[in-house]
Amino acid sequence: MSGYVARLKVWRGDAEGGGLEDFRVEVNDGEVVLDIIHRLQATQAPDLAVRWNCKAGKCGSCSAEINGRPRLMCMTRMSVFDREETITVTPLRAFPVIRDLVTDVGFNYTKAREVPAFVPPAGLGPGEYRMMQEDVDRSQEFRKCIECFLCQDTCHVVRDHEENKQAFAGPRFLMRVAELDMHPLDAAPETGLDRGRTAQDEHGLGYCNITKCCTEVCPEGIKITDNALIPLKERAVDRKYDPLVWLGSKIGRRRP
Amino acid sequence: MSVVDRQEWDVVVVGAGGAGLRAAIEARERGARTAVICKSLFGKAHTVMAEGGIAAAMGNVNAGDNWQVHFRDTMRGGKFLNQWRMAELHAQEAPQRVWELETWGALFDRTKDGRISQRNFGGHEYPRLAHVGDRTGLELIRTLQQKIVSLQQEDHRETGDYESRLKVFQECTVTRVLKDGARVSGVFGYERESGRFFVLQAPAVVIATGGIGKSFKVTSNSWEYTGDGHALALLAGAPLLNMEFVQFHPTGMVWPPSVKGILVTESVRGDGGVLRNSDGKRFMFDYVPDVFKEKYAETEEEADRWYDDPDHNRRPPELLPRDEVARAINAEVKEGRGSPHGGVFLDVSTRMPAEVVQRRLPSMYHQFKELADVDITAEPMEVGPTCHYVMGGIAVDSDTAAAREVPGLYAAGEVAGGMHGSNRLGGNSLSDLLVFGRRAGWHAAEYASERAGQRPRVDDLQVDSAAAEALRPFSAEAEAGESAGGPPENPYTLHQELQQTMNDLVGIIRREPEMKQALEKLAELRVRARRAGVEGHRQFNPGWHLALDLRNMLLVSECVARAALERTESRGGHTREDHPTMDSKWRPVNLLCTLADPTGGLAATDPARGQIALERQTTEPIRPDLLALFEKEELVKYLSEEELSE
C-alpha cells in the first residue's frame, strides 16, 4: 500500500473561461483528495486556487465536485478510487467561478440574511432559558450544518435554473427556517411572524420537489429532506391547505 | 503609487473567530460602526474546530461550582503564571457570556431539568463545560454569525442597507496596522479573491486572529494560524508576552500521515476514554506530578468509580492538565512502549457500549471512520501530541484588552497573552473568546467614540510601503538575479522547512543547543524568504498569500524560540530537558518580545541578533483576597518564600 502516481484532471481557469488540465501526482497511503491538490500546488501549480481550512470535515470550505459528485475534498479518501482511474476535480458548478476550484458562494450569504433571526422570548432573561433535550434534538440536528453549501450546489432548482436563485433559498436555508420553527423558545409567532408560511411564500419551499439530492450529498449526514423540508411542507399545509386544521382553529382549539 | 480603496470605520476587527465576532457584536451594539476582516469565508474560522465545550461555572450539574473554584482551576492549570486579573474576570463573567448565547439562539445539550448540561474536562474540578455533542465550537461560531446577521437585519430595517453599521470583509488579509504617530489609524490589507489592496481607516483596531500553529509540522491548527495578529502587533510596536508557552494537545491523530495532528477531543477522556501503552497498561497513574497528587486517583478502581460518583472518588489521571498528559505520552513513546504508528492507545471501545460512543462522540466516530478507517466503537484510537494552542500573545491590559504601548490597539482570544499563564485548560479558550472578545469590543468602541472628533490620519507613505512590501514576492525573481543572493525560493518549501525546524527543535521537549540551532535556521530562512517568489497574478493566488504569511510565521517563531531559550525552567507548555523542574523564581517573571528595530523595518539583520528583543518583567503580585482562595500548602508549591511572606 505504498505510494503510486495518480492521474488527475483539474479544472483551471476563471470567469473568462478555462478547462480541464491533466496532471500526474504522487499519492501516499491514507491520503485524501485535498492532500493531492496541495501536493499539486506545492510541486507543479503554485498558483492553483483552492479554498480549504480545517482539513477535518468540520468547516465546510473545501467543497468541490469530484468525478462529477459534490463532495468535501478533505473527506474523500484516494483509496475509494481505482488506481488506474482518472480523477476529475472541478469547482462547484452551481455558483459563479472565481478562479480554479474557487467559486463565489455569495448567493448563500445573501439567502442567509433573508431568514429572520431567532426571536428571544420576552420576559426570559439570560440564564432563565429552560429547554428539554427532546425539544432541542430536532433543531440540533440542523445546527450540525457546516455550511459547505454542497446541498445548495447539487439542488437542481438553482443548479439547472439560474433564474430561480431569486426566489429559492435552497435546502440549507429552508432548513434554517425549519430549525427556528422547531426551536422550543423562538418567539417569532408572538411577533406575528409565521415561519411555516413564509417558508412557502418568501423562501420558495414550493420549488423543492423533494428529490433528496441535498440529503444525498450532506457530509454531516443530516436528513435534510425527511426532517426539515418535508416537515416544513407539512407545516405550510397546516397553515394553508388542511381543512381539518382550519376547522379546529375555528372551533377554538389552541394551536400546538 | 498604487491607488488604494479607502473606507472609514469606527472599529476594525481583524479576525472573525469567536473573539472577533464577539468583539464586533459588542462594538456595534455600543454604537460603533464596525468592520470585521477575515481570511476565510464568514463562519469558517478555526473556532469551529473546538470540540469539547465552553468552561463556565454555572453549577448546573454540580451545584458546588462557582467562579472561585473556576479561578483556582485556571491558576493551577497555568501554574500561577496567569495574569490573575484576567483569570478572575474570566471565571466571573463566563456564565453570563454562555447564557447570552442562548438568547441569540444557541442550543446546548440539556440537563434533565432543562438547563445547560455541563461535562467534565481535564483540570476542571467540577463538570463545567457547556457543550453540544462534540461540536461546541461550531455552535459558538454559528450563533455569533447569526447574531451578526440579525444585527445587520436590524440595520437593514432602519437604513435600508445591511452593511451600514456592521460589515464583514471576508477572504481579506491584513498585512499592516497603520499608525498616526503612536496611535492606531487603521489597517492595510488585500482581498484574496482579486488581490486588490484596501485601507480601512479607524481609530480603534481589535486583533483577534488566533494562533501560530502553522509554524509547526504536527498541528491541529488550520492554514489560517500563521500568527498574523502577533506579527501585526509586533510590527505596530506592541510587545508579545510569554511566547515560549505553546500547548501541545496530548491527543492528536497520528495515522494516516496526511491527517497527523488533527485533534481528538479531550471529551473522549472526559467521558471515560483511557490511555494505554503497548503493554496494555494505563500508564497515566505513573505520571501524576506532586502538585496534583492529592487530587487524582491512585488505582484504576477508584478512577473508574469517579465517573459515577465524583464526590467520593478522585478523578482519573487521564484528566490531568494537557501539558502533563502530553509529556507522559511523549515519554512512553520514547521508551518504546508506543503504538505501531508512534502514538499511544486511546480506548473507548471497551469502556462503553457502541451506541453510547456514537451518541456522545459523533464527530470523533465520523472522523476516525472516514479518515483512518478505524471504528472507535470496536478498536482503540492511536493518538499523540499535536501543537494546539499558544498561551503567549499580545500583552494586554486585563480589564480593557488594550495592547500595551499602542493606543487604539486591542487584542482578544488566542492572540492575546496572559489569561492562561503557562498552560490553558480545555474549555477555557471558548470562554476566553467570549469574555475578552466582548471586553475588547466594548473598550474599542468606547475609545473610538471618545475620539470621534479627532480621527487619526492615514499616512500615505505607510500605505505605499505596505503596498510595496505586499508586492515584493512578484518581483523576487528579477531582484534575486541583481543582488546575486541566490535563486528565487519556493514559498511552500520554505514553509515546510520552517515547520520541520520548529517541530524538531522548539517542540514539546526543548534543549538549549537545539534552540540555538533553531535560531540560526530561522535566520537563514528569513534571508531566503526575502527571495520567496511567486508565479501568476494577484487573483486568488495561494502561493503569493503564503509568501506574505511567511513574514509573520518567521517573526513569531523567533519569539517562541528566543523566549524558550531564555526561560531556564519547565512550566506548563514549556518543557526544558536541561531544566526539568519548575522554579519559583521564574514564577513572577514575564518575558516580553519586541521588535529589535523599533522603526518597524525588517531588514535582513544579523542572524545572531535577529529581529526580536527580549525583556524580563516582574509580574504584579496576586491580590491577597484571590490568594486566600488557596490553601497555604498548595501555594508553597508555586510561590517563592518572598512572595508568600508578603
Added chain:
Amino acid sequence: MATGTEPPATEPHPRGGVHTPTRAAIAAPHLRTDRWWLAPAATAAGLLAFVVYSTWRAFANADYYAAPYVSPFYSPCLAENCEPMRGGPNWEIFGPWWGISPAIIILIFPLGFRLTCYYYRKAYYRGFWASPPACAVAEPHRKYTGETRFPLVLQNIHRYFFYAALLVAGVLTYDTALAFRDETYDWGHMGLGTLVFLANIVLIWAYTLSCHSCRHIVGGKLRHFSRHPVRYRMWQLVGKLNARHMLLAWTSLASVALADFYVYLVASGVFDDPRFF
C-alpha cells in the same frame, strides 16, 4: 468591495443551468462516472410495470372475487354492478348508471395517496420526468417551477389522501378478517390466500403509517415534545417506520399487486386456494 453578499444575477441566460456564462466553463452536462442512470431506470421500470398491470386489472372488471377473497383493487366495491360478496365490502352507493369497472371508483384514493406520496414523488420526478435524473446530472428542462403552480401545487393535498388511505386500509383490514372464512362463509378457516392477505395488510398499514403526513400529524407539528409524551412516543415510532418509507412503498406496492393477482388466479380457476383448515 467583495463581501460575497452582492445579489445574484437574475436574468435567465440563453444557455442556462451549469452552462450559465458565469460558471466554470465545462461543456459536459455532468461528469459523473458511476452508473447514475441505474436507479432512475430501475425505478421507472418498476413503476411502469405496476401501472401496466394495475390498468389491465382495474379495467378488466372480472375475476376479482373468489369467496372469501376480494381483490384489494376492488374493495370496497361501491357500484350496483359489483359481484355480490356475502358480508363483504360491497355497498351499492353508485346506482345502475355506473357502467364501467367499479375498481375505478375506489382506486382513485390509494392511487392519489401514492401519487402524492413524498417518496413516490421523488421516484417519478427522477425516473420519468428527469427532474433531475440523478444528483448533479443536468436536467433537460429549460424552465422549472417545481410545486409552486397548478397542477403540481396539488401535491400539497397529500394529507387528504392520507386520511382516505386510512379508511381504505380499514376496509382492507376488514377484508383480511373475512379471509378467515372458507368459501362457504364459515368462520375459523385459513388458506394460502389468508396469508397473502395478512402479509399485504401488514405492509399496507406499515406504508400508510410511515407516511410523512402521518409523522407530522401524530407529533411532528408539535413545538414541545416534552409536554406531549404520548404523542412524542408515537412520533418516534412513526419516525422509525418513516426511515423505511421507500422500502415500504415498494414492498406494499408489490404485495397489493400480488394479492390481486392471487385472487385473479383463484377466481379465474387457474388453481384452487390451498386450504390449511
